Amino acid sequence: MAATIIDGRKIASEIQKNILDEITTLHNTHQTIPQITTIIIGNDPAATLYLRLRDSACKTVGIRSQHIELPMTVSEKTVLDTIHDLNINPDIHGIFLQFPIPKNLFPERLMNAIDPKKDVEGFHPLNMGRILIGDEHLVPCTPLAVLTILEHEHFGVKGKDVVVVNHSTVVGKPLTALLLNRNATVSICHVYTKHLKQYTSNADVLITAAGVPKLITTDHVKEGAFVIDVGIIQTKDGVCGDVDFQTVKEKAGKLTPVPGGVGPVTIACSLQNMMKTYRSCTST
Amino acid sequence: MAATIIDGRKIASEIQKNILDEITTLHNTHQTIPQITTIIIGNDPAATLYLRLRDSACKTVGIRSQHIELPMTVSEKTVLDTIHDLNINPDIHGIFLQFPIPKNLFPERLMNAIDPKKDVEGFHPLNMGRILIGDEHLVPCTPLAVLTILEHEHFGVKGKDVVVVNHSTVVGKPLTALLLNRNATVSICHVYTKHLKQYTSNADVLITAAGVPKLITTDHVKEGAFVIDVGIIQTKDGVCGDVDFQTVKEKAGKLTPVPGGVGPVTIACSLQNMMKTYRSCTST
Numbered sequence: 001m002a003a004t005i006i007d008g009r010k011i012a013s014e015i016q017k018n019i020l021d022e023i024t025t026l027h028n029t030h031q032t033i034p035q036i037t038t039i040i041i042g043n044d045p046a047a048t049l050y051l052r053l054r055d056s057a058c059k060t061v062g063i064r065s066q067h068i069e070l071p072m073t074v075s076e077k078t079v080l081d082t083i084h085d086l087n088i089n090p091d092i093h094g095i096f097l098q099f100p101i102p103k104n105l106f107p108e109r110l111m112n113a114i115d116p117k118k119d120v121e122g123f124h125p126l127n128m129g130r131i132l133i134g135d136e137h138l139v140p141c142t143p144l145a146v147l148t149i150l151e152h153e154h155f156g157v158k159g160k161d162v163v164v165v166n167h168s169t170v171v172g173k174p175l176t177a178l179l180l181n182r183n184a185t186v187s188i189c190h191v192y193t194k195h196l197k198q199y200t201s202n203a204d205v206l207i208t209a210a211g212v213p214k215l216i217t218t219d220h221v222k223e224g225a226f227v228i229d230v231g232i233i234q235t236k237d238g239v240c241g242d243v244d245f246q247t248v249k250e251k252a253g254k255l256t257p258v259p260g261g262v263g264p265v266t267i268a269c270s271l272q273n274m275m276k277t278y279r280s281c282t283s284t
Numbered sequence: 285m286a287a288t289i290i291d292g293r294k295i296a297s298e299i300q301k302n303i304l305d306e307i308t309t310l311h312n313t314h315q316t317i318p319q320i321t322t323i324i325i326g327n328d329p330a331a332t333l334y335l336r337l338r339d340s341a342c343k344t345v346g347i348r349s350q351h352i353e354l355p356m357t358v359s360e361k362t363v364l365d366t367i368h369d370l371n372i373n374p375d376i377h378g379i380f381l382q383f384p385i386p387k388n389l390f391p392e393r394l395m396n397a398i399d400p401k402k403d404v405e406g407f408h409p410l411n412m413g414r415i416l417i418g419d420e421h422l423v424p425c426t427p428l429a430v431l432t433i434l435e436h437e438h439f440g441v442k443g444k445d446v447v448v449v450n451h452s453t454v455v456g457k458p459l460t461a462l463l464l465n466r467n468a469t470v471s472i473c474h475v476y477t478k479h480l481k482q483y484t485s486n487a488d489v490l491i492t493a494a495g496v497p498k499l500i501t502t503d504h505v506k507e508g509a510f511v512i513d514v515g516i517i518q519t520k521d522g523v524c525g526d527v528d529f530q531t532v533k534e535k536a537g538k539l540t541p542v543p544g545g546v547g548p549v550t551i552a553c554s555l556q557n558m559m560k561t562y563r564s565c566t567s568t
Contacts, residue, residue: 177461
């Protein structure tokens with residue numbers, strides 16, 4: 001039986017609708033709207049695409065988004081000063097530091113400098129630590145999108161065998177902690193894993209973010225599994241994910257496509273985080 | 285072939301010897317020694333035993349350890365004030381909050397109040413988050429003891445199949461992040477796991493902290509696996525771990541006993557953390 005294909009754009013538009021309603025109310029009652037700033041160092045084409053999509057989503061819901069563009073040669077001090085100014089500016093409710101950053105800058109030092117209250121990405125170690133101790137507040141957008149998709153499908157992970165193919169700081173590690181907080185049995189695979197298929201073929205839920213086209217074939221997937229494809233790879237034939245979509249869709253129970261799956265939900269989750277930082281900054 | 289039995293007391297005494305040397309030097313050159321304070325609320329018998337062992341270890345290496353005892357009925361404000369006083373006291377280099385704490389107090393709020401620099405347990409969300417982002421600094425003692433045992437045996441986990449039976453904030457979650465930082469393939473099992481044996485019997489390294497006597501039998505263990513038993517259970521026949529020691533020792537490659545395995549190394553790692561907070565507090 002063919003898998004149910006998850007419509008990420010539909011989920012995203014429901015989230016955006018709720019945010020639009022909240023912002024309209026805010027605007028009418030308090031004459032205020034959330035405002036976020038993105039610090040961009042240099043210009044990475046992939047980052048620029050994501051930024052354009054996010055800015056467009058901000059515009060749709062009425063969040064004000066501005067950029068500060070710094071040259072590739074910028075000093076750490078200048079970036080830290082920029083972050084500090086945004087931290088103390090009461091009109092700015094959220095700060096993004098756009099990755100990648102130049103190799104001579106230390107990402108930890110820059111992320112550490114952002115006020116955790118304004119940390120829209122959820123990458124500050126304090127927000128990461130809150131995930132780990134089960135006191136979830138600002139959660140990185142991609143793991144949050146995965147949870148959102150599972151919840152949207154009313155799929156509880158408690159006691160389920162979940163495999164995550166990614167062990168990065170941005171996706172795999174926080175996602176693992178989030179899944180453990182929900183009592184899933186979690187296995188984390190990656191490029192050093194010896195027997196990938198042995199893990200994935202037993203998974204009730206398979207979440208893959210390897211960035212390798214057609215890494216996941218029918219052999220890797222258990223009949224009826226929920227497969228969430230976080231991979232986004234630009235090929236000469238367009239954008240694709242990690243999953244061999246045409247074959248896996250005949251075996252999986254539910255499957256997210258690329259494009260139109262996790263991507264739009266990630267952007268919508270980013271807007272949710274902006275609302276969260278806005279509420280933290282404006283609550284007394 | 286019978287497993288090599290890891291002598292945790294020997295590993296611990298090597299660590300203590302190094303700390304004793306460092307403290308002797310400190311005392312001779314700077315006339316200063318590390319001083320830590322433990323806040324104890326009520327009196328839990330298991331906690332008291334651990335505390336006695338730790339205090340005895342402190343005495344052996346020359347770390348000054350004092351207790352502040354508060355009644356079970358203490359208010360949150362009093363505990364927070366106590367923590368604040370210790371945070372600003374330059375003579376105190378490390379703060380422990382002894383668990384368990386009364387149910388009416390919120391552990392997150394109390395842990396959050398401890399200066400992360402003086403957080404000997406590594407439970408502050410900032411220190412937890414640093415583990416998750418791979419910027420490891422103060423690591424909770426039990427996961428640190430597991431890593432220490434692996435390192436002592438020159439056992440690299442990169443690419444190895446590692447199973448952790450525990451998903452708590454104190455052990456399983458930080459340990460998972462630490463193992464992922466070292467590029468192990470990690471599976472985390474717990475009370476909600478459906479097929480425990482299926483996971484554990486494929487593990488190159490099996491770390492168990494379930495607190496269930498004889499949970500792990502030969503059927504659960506792969507021939508030649510490295511088995512680390514973090515369980516400490518008080519039974520009428522004395523202390524035992526999760527592992528059915530007498531049978532598993534004939535199948536495992538390496539095995540930690542209980543008592544005399546992870547326990548003493550955990551205490552030694554606690555001393556290492558005290559030295560780390562001391563260095564953080566005294567470095568300019």
